[in-house]
Amino acid sequence: MKTCKALCLGAAAAMVALSASGAFAEDLVRLISNHKGDWSTVMPLLGEQQGYFKAENIKLDITWSAGGSDAQQAIITGAGDIVIQTGTLGVLSAYEKGAPIRIIGAAMTGSGGLFWYVPKDSPIKSFKEADGKTMGFSRPGSSTDLVSSALAKHFGVNPKRLPTGTPTATLTQVMSGQIDIGWSSAPVLLDKISSGEIRVIVQGDDAPDVREQTIRVDAVNANWLKAHRDVATRFMRAMWKSYEYTYSEQGMKDYSKMFDIKMDVVKAIPKYATLEAQAFWPIKGLDQTMKEAVQTKRLKKPLTQKQLDDLIQVVYKPKLK
Amino acid sequence: MRTGIMRAGTRALIVGLGSLAVLIGLAQVAVSAGWISRFILPAPTEIWTAMLELFAEEHPLQAAIATVGRTLSAIGLAIAIGVPCGWALWRYRTAGRAYEGWLGALFASPKLLLYPLFLVMMGRGFGTLLVMGWLTAVIPIVLKTREGLVSVPPVLIRVGRSFNLTDRQMLWKILLPSAAPVIFTGIRLSVIYTLIAIIALEFLLNLGGLGGLVDNLYDRYDIPGTYAAIVLVLILSIVYFRIVERIQAWLRSS
Numbered sequence: 392m393k394t395c396k397a398l399c400l401g402a403a404a405a406m407v408a409l410s411a412s413g414a415f416a417e418d419l420v421r422l423i424s425n426h427k428g429d430w431s432t433v434m435p436l437l438g439e440q441q442g443y444f445k446a447e448n449i450k451l452d453i454t455w456s457a458g459g460s461d462a463q464q465a466i467i468t469g470a471g472d473i474v475i476q477t478g479t480l481g482v483l484s485a486y487e488k489g490a491p492i493r494i495i496g497a498a499m500t501g502s503g504g505l506f507w508y509v510p511k512d513s514p515i516k517s518f519k520e521a522d523g524k525t526m527g528f529s530r531p532g533s534s535t536d537l538v539s540s541a542l543a544k545h546f547g548v549n550p551k552r553l554p555t556g557t558p559t560a561t562l563t564q565v566m567s568g569q570i571d572i573g574w575s576s577a578p579v580l581l582d583k584i585s586s587g588e589i590r591v592i593v594q595g596d597d598a599p600d601v602r603e604q605t606i607r608v609d610a611v612n613a614n615w616l617k618a619h620r621d622v623a624t625r626f627m628r629a630m631w632k633s634y635e636y637t638y639s640e641q642g643m644k645d646y647s648k649m650f651d652i653k654m655d656v657v658k659a660i661p662k663y664a665t666l667e668a669q670a671f672w673p674i675k676g677l678d679q680t681m682k683e684a685v686q687t688k689r690l691k692k693p694l695t696q697k698q699l700d701d702l703i704q705v706v707y708k709p710k711l712k
Numbered sequence: 713m714r715t716g717i718m719r720a721g722t723r724a725l726i727v728g729l730g731s732l733a734v735l736i737g738l739a740q741v742a743v744s745a746g747w748i749s750r751f752i753l754p755a756p757t758e759i760w761t762a763m764l765e766l767f768a769e770e771h772p773l774q775a776a777i778a779t780v781g782r783t784l785s786a787i788g789l790a791i792a793i794g795v796p797c798g799w800a801l802w803r804y805r806t807a808g809r810a811y812e813g814w815l816g817a818l819f820a821s822p823k824l825l826l827y828p829l830f831l832v833m834m835g836r837g838f839g840t841l842l843v844m845g846w847l848t849a850v851i852p853i854v855l856k857t858r859e860g861l862v863s864v865p866p867v868l869i870r871v872g873r874s875f876n877l878t879d880r881q882m883l884w885k886i887l888l889p890s891a892a893p894v895i896f897t898g899i900r901l902s903v904i905y906t907l908i909a910i911i912a913l914e915f916l917l918n919l920g921g922l923g924g925l926v927d928n929l930y931d932r933y934d935i936p937g938t939y940a941a942i943v944l945v946l947i948l949s950i951v952y953f954r955i956v957e958r959i960q961a962w963l964r965s966s
């Protein structure tokens with residue numbers, strides 16, 4: 392009896408000691424995501440609900456940023472560990488300037504999610520009629536700036552391209568007649584396409600140059616990656632499961648419910664942003680991306696192969712089903 | 713006495729510039745030693761190099777002219793509308809008492825948050841900047857115009873009446889000249905706040921000017937360049953403020 396008691400007490404003490412030492416503690420990952428509600432950036436949220444990150448012994452601490460340089464700066468200064476769906480151009484630029492940032496996977500290849508539209512009563516029937524018309528993009532140097540330029544070049548038209556800000560601000564300018572052609576990114580405004588209020592006249596992937604270009608990546612703080620490579624790998628494994636789940640019927644229902652978006656709109660999203668386009672590997676079109684980076688003054692000159700090998704450290708390469 | 717004032721002025725300048733030099737030196741040491749990350753605060757020498765590159769490649773003077781032009785346009789419109797409105801609030805005392813508090817509260821509110829409304833109404837361009845700048849500038853001008861007119865010494869008004877001046881003559885020969893220093897205080901306040909508002913909007917909406925320049929440089933992750941552009945904004949603000957101070961001093965002396 393006394394021996395049994397002693398053994399039980401000893402086991403209990405060992406359990407307490409192990410818990411205190413953190414042997415069972417999850418790894419905290421400070422994740423920077425952008426634009427809460429966007430299809431691609433909320434997938435970790437859905438995956439966390441399904442327990443994929445917990446299964447990899449990871450606890451997520453998600454911060455929602457406005458994206459762009461703000462999100463990358465958070466990683467570079469160590470305020471976050473991983474940023475997802477961030478612009479490739481920005482990461483290249485930061486790396487060239489010596490910032491401790493590394494790419495651990497592709498996040499979006501091609502620009503199928505981007506589309507340009509006109510109001511339903513617009514006389515413009517196709518993008519080939521865009522000559523001389525005003526055409527919106529978000530801001531100078533953005534992916535919408537580059538993609539709209541590539542589309543104009545591919546279709547041989549010369550629209551007057553203007554920065555119009557966010558998709559919702561752009562919609563207001565289109566519907567009030569201030570500009571002829573607006574831009575958006577799925578799933579924003581898919582409900583208006585569905586209801587017939589607007590018509591899509593061109594998608595980002597209609598330009599061949601853009602189709603094979605990785606425009607967004609997942610990136611980490613370099614010092615964090617050195618100390619937590621295993622955590623990064625487990626994170627990306629859980630992320631891929633989250634992606635696959637979100638593209639499933641149940642995942643779409645969860646997304647629809649979480650953000651109060653109609654199911655028919657959600658089901659239209661994969662037409663614009665496929666799962667394949669979000670594969671972590673390979674990272675495509677780097678030569679084209681670096682050319683654009685030099686043109687927009689984000690790089691002084693293209694990175695060398697040695698620099699690219701240092702910058703790009705993909706930790707997990709899932710097989711597409 | 714004059715020599716004493718000059719010495720005091722020179723001493724103040726030396727203390728001010730000296731403190732700045734010490735801060736810059738400390739920043740240089742801190743960044744060079746790695747105590748502060750250069751991705752948060754670049755070394756002052758890097759910022760200086762970036763400043764030279766800025767002038768060589770980014771045309772900051774053109775950006776500055778655009779910003780100043782927009783600010784002066786908004787202030788001009790604010791003076792044209794604000795001074796008559798301030799006079800009306802003085803002339804019709806009940807209205808003055810009724811609206812003074814509301815205007816004061818509106819002045820303290822974050823009007824910059826109204827920009828999405830004006831983006832819809834005026835479009836993404838000069839119109840929005842002009843209206844937002846005007847909204848920021850007009851309130852202090854209205855309030856200070858009323859205050860200036862209220863504080864005109866009654867004896868001056870009685871003198872004007874004794875000369876049988878018409879209302880218009882009273883306004884131009886007695887009221888406005890007497891109220892001018894206070895009105896100008898309102899203009900000086902509006903100059904400062906309008907410059908801030910215009911630069912902030914240029915930054916938020918990427919509409920060119922110095923604010924747009926800061927935004928573009930930050931977007932390219934050119935941190936030393938971003939700081940160099942911010943330093944330019946500070947220098948512009950100081951120069952702007954000093955010019956307005958000089959004009960106010962001249963008005964007082966004349």
